[in-house]
Amino acid sequence: MSATQTLTHEEAQRFYDRFGTKQDSQSWYEDAAIDRLIELGQFATARHVFEFGCGTGRLAERLLRDVLPSDARYVGIDISPTMVRLAGERLQAWSDRATVQLGEGTALLRQQPSDTYDRFLTTYVLDLMSPADIRTVISEAHRVLVPGGLLCAAGITRGCCPLSKMVMTAWRILHRCSPKLVGGCRPISVADFVSPDRWQPLHDETVSSYGIASEVLVAGCRKAGELSQRVAR
Ligand SMILES: C[S@@+](CC[C@H](N)C(=O)[O-])C[C@H]1O[C@@H](n2cnc3c(N)ncnc32)[C@H](O)[C@@H]1O
Numbered sequence: 415m416s417a418t419q420t421l422t423h424e425e426a427q428r429f430y431d432r433f434g435t436k437q438d439s440q441s442w443y444e445d446a447a448i449d450r451l452i453e454l455g456q457f458a459t460a461r462h463v464f465e466f467g468c469g470t471g472r473l474a475e476r477l478l479r480d481v482l483p484s485d486a487r488y489v490g491i492d493i494s495p496t497m498v499r500l501a502g503e504r505l506q507a508w509s510d511r512a513t514v515q516l517g518e519g520t521a522l523l524r525q526q527p528s529d530t531y532d533r534f535l536t537t538y539v540l541d542l543m544s545p546a547d548i549r550t551v552i553s554e555a556h557r558v559l560v561p562g563g564l565l566c567a568a569g570i571t572r573g574c575c576p577l578s579k580m581v582m583t584a585w586r587i588l589h590r591c592s593p594k595l596v597g598g599c600r601p602i603s604v605a606d607f608v609s610p611d612r613w614q615p616l617h618d619e620t621v622s623s624y625g626i627a628s629e630v631l632v633a634g635c636r637k638a639g640e641l642s643q644r645v646a647r
Contacts, residue, residue, distance in 0.1 A: 419590065420544045421598040423493060423519050429594060430469075430494035437469045437497070440538070440597075447568045447621040447628035448473060448537060454617045454632045455533060455566035457481045464531040464558060465490040466523075466551060467539030468514060471501030478508045488512040489526075493519055521550035523558060532563040534635075540607075541569035542598035548607050556612050559635040565613065570599045571629035574620040581625035604631045612636055 421429060430437070457463070457477055468474055468490030478488060488511065492498050501514040518524060521543065534555040540548050555565050573579030582601050589600040605618045614634035621628050 419593060420547075420600075421542055421593050425594075426542060426598055427493045427495075427519065429598060430492070431496040433597065434496045435470060435500060438472055441472070443623040443626040444538060444568070444628065446623040447630050450619065450621050450630045451535075451537065451566055451568045451632070452477070452481060454619075454630065455535070455564055457533065458483070460533045461486050462531045463488045463533040463535055464526065466517075466534065466536040466555075468492050468501050469497050469538075471504040471514065473535070473537060474501065474512065474514075475504050478505065478512055485511070489531075490514045491517040491523070493517045521547035521554070523551075523554040526554070526558045528557050529560050531558050532560055533566055534559050534563065535566045537568040538570065538597075538599060540567060540604055541571075541600060541602050542593070545607075548602070548604070552604075552607050556635055556637075561635060561637040563635045564616070565608070565631070565633045565635065567604045567631045568628050569604065570601050571603055571620055571627050572601045573622070573625075573627045575622060577625045578620075578622040578627040582627050585626070601627065602629075604629055608633050 458481055460482055463486065465474060469492065471490065474488055474490050490501055495516060498514050498516050505512040505514060540551060573582035585596060586601055588595045614636055616634055617630065617632040619630045621630055
């Protein structure tokens with residue numbers, strides 16, 4: 415375990431290899447935030463989506479089936495071979511434009527080309543990573559997005575109302591006892607890692623579902639020398 419009490423990459427991989435399809439049982443609290451993220455992330459006009467930590471491919475399936483334009487492309491990666499297999503099977507109907515790859519086992523995305531995607535999607539992944547890894551992922555998101563592309567993130571955050579403050583305090587205590595009790599995830603604010611000189615903040619909301627608070631963040635990618643924002647307005 416690292417000093418910041420987050421799962422190491424190896425621990426995360428082992429945990430999610432074992433967790434497998436049980437990940438989908440988290441939808442009872444994740445879905446409200448994910449619905450909002452889909453709305454705010456303008457996926458109906460996306461052309462090329464990258465997902466970091468795609469899990470079983472549940473969100474990708476929903477996007478490809480119901481939201482994305484019929485010719486939009488999707489690339490998902492995950493650190494867990496079990497998740498890559500599950501997501502690959504789930505997305506087979508879209509195999510001409512959707513691929514799922516095994517991640518590098520770090521926070522780096524060296525296999526991904528720069529200036530390529532117009533959406534960088536990640537849900538309930540950054541909240542299990544160390545602050546240094548979160549910074550690396552956000553920096554990689556900036557590299558692989560086209561100017562004006564959107565960073566779209568959801569994850570566990572601090573409570574915003576009396577019930578969610580109580581529930582999220584209990585969550586934090588569980589995480590301190592053992593991160594594995596809560597899948598490695600703990601309340602964070604991704605907004606704290608998104609610097610305004612590289613990102614245009616568009617939305618940062620807290621959605622509470624049954625007392626579990628999730629941050630929904632959308633930020634536009636600013637690149638030096640780019641005056642026009644192709645996606646973010
Ligand atoms: C809590 S699950 C969320 C899965 C999915 N995004 C969802 O919302 O259902 C976290 C996922 O992140 C993956 N993950 C953790 N660390 C990762 C890393 N360094 N690179 C890629 N995926 C990672 C895990 O294997 C797992 O599938």
